[in-house]
Amino acid sequence: MLTAAVAATALLLGGCAGGTDEPAATAPSGSAAYPVTAGGVTLERRPERIVSLAPTATEMLFAIGAGPQVTAVDDQSTYPADAPKSELSGFKPNAEAIAAKNPDLVVLSDDLNKIVDQLTKLKIPVLLAPAAKTLDDTYRQIDELGALTGNGDEAAALTERMRTQIDKIVKSVPARSAPLSYYYELDPTLYSVTSSTFIGSIFSMFGLKNVADPADPDGAKSGYPQLSPEALIKANPDLIFLADTNCCKQSPATVKARTGWSAITAVQKDQIVALDDDIASRWGPRVVDLVQSVADSVAKVPS
Template identity: 50%
Template sequence: MRLPRRAAAATALPLLALGLAACSSSPTTANTAALSASEPRRIVSLSPTATEDLFAIGAGGQVVAVDKDSDYPANAPRTTLDPITPSAEAILRYNPDLVVVSEDSNGLVAALKKVGVTVMIEPAANTLNDAYTQIEQLGKATGHASGADSTVATMKSEIRAAVQQAGTSHADLTYYWELDPTYYSATSATFIGQIAGLFGLKNIADKVDKAADGGYPQLSSEYIVQSSPSIVFLADTVCCGATAKSVAARPGWASVQAVKVDDVAGLNDDIASRWGPRLPQLVEAIAAAVEKAPAQR
């Protein structure tokens, strides 16, 4: 099944369509080679998450080009490079000695290997530990191990604090996670679902998920209204202009618990679809919605 752009983006941001459940963040052969290579001076990133990771650990000065979707941080050298159907020829114009990607698309690894360019594959994270491991891998590969360790330590501390403050036992609260206006969602089995699961929330998408959905089922408006989730998370505020007001105006949605108690949480699409150093901000946004819900029930 092919996911819509926003749903695919959220699975990995690697708009990598399904198969994410089978992905692993363990070092691939390409990663192992990168880890043992000399410190790179010219890095090209074709992964928005990897771009954020590289700048967070202190390797930003070595990055000479990033893909068209790498919009953070603002000073990243953004180009027209396509991360989905990458062109080895276009990448080589930047004379890289390390290229970081989220998957081996379009025969890129083989093409770059022929000319002696190391490729590091950092696929979609399945767990928080995967996200931390990727940052540490990039730190070792770029000569910024201490920066990576510091970044991971800060992320863990901030996430731990947010979860502790909001609590982890909220089985009485249900939620709907919206990836786009056509009601694609994410189940508890996805990376997104695991993040929300830190608070013990129940996901309304779990009941209707099928194997073919890969954890990203398309719900119906009727089902969402009938389920009446306690919290609605909107991960389509930037792409599609979703707001609490627009959600409340949908036919029948005025009866949804989250709408009635004003617990519709607008999220930054990019933060909600990446697994890098801004993850604590996503966890904090979820925590805020969780803390708000019990007081209004």
């Protein structure tokens, strides 16, 4: 089971194993003029040996057509399947091991062990792409990666496609006279997310009420509070979303078997949604799939 710190770190680094069979992106155009500056990084030439130590960044790179430029990814980058997975760790980054890959660009989601300073001293360019707080952060990171890798047109097309798809999905769900409430589970010890997080912002687009918000009203827990069983049962959410199906083997069946949970509306009405951990914990192109899962779940609840 994940502690609060581990749960938050897992989200920052992009989640655990899993994925879907979305087709790979097209080849890069390589048409950008260098030097290029984006995300605080300046590159004198198009990078051809990119190392990604963040699963979300890996997904973004392949989605914009920069896959052929990626020579190594971290051990948690499980998507796409043909990403060149290595022994490198994003949780415990090692500067010497990274440098041994001879990268001309390293992409990270978090500056653990002060790895950015270590790589900078080795004159290795580093783009820090932290966990997104909003969809705009996602679009910005995709655009930055597009600019740095010479795939600006592909990146722009991807973000436009994502915006269009998400807008269409959200508008397809009819408005309700009263908002539905939901509980989003990170692990079986009842760590959750509030509306102030990236995940929370996705659910807010559908006008859903987050039962975890009262557990972290001032943000002291960084939007990742742990709920008590008593508080959760009292909150009585209409929907339960499980983001711990892969990591922790949770399912509608395991939730229904929990003591006292039979009193919860979501349990009584079979409104428990099993999500793919990876898609639910990453803020890259497949966030469209998460939005669709939420839309489908909300639409199934009788008005």
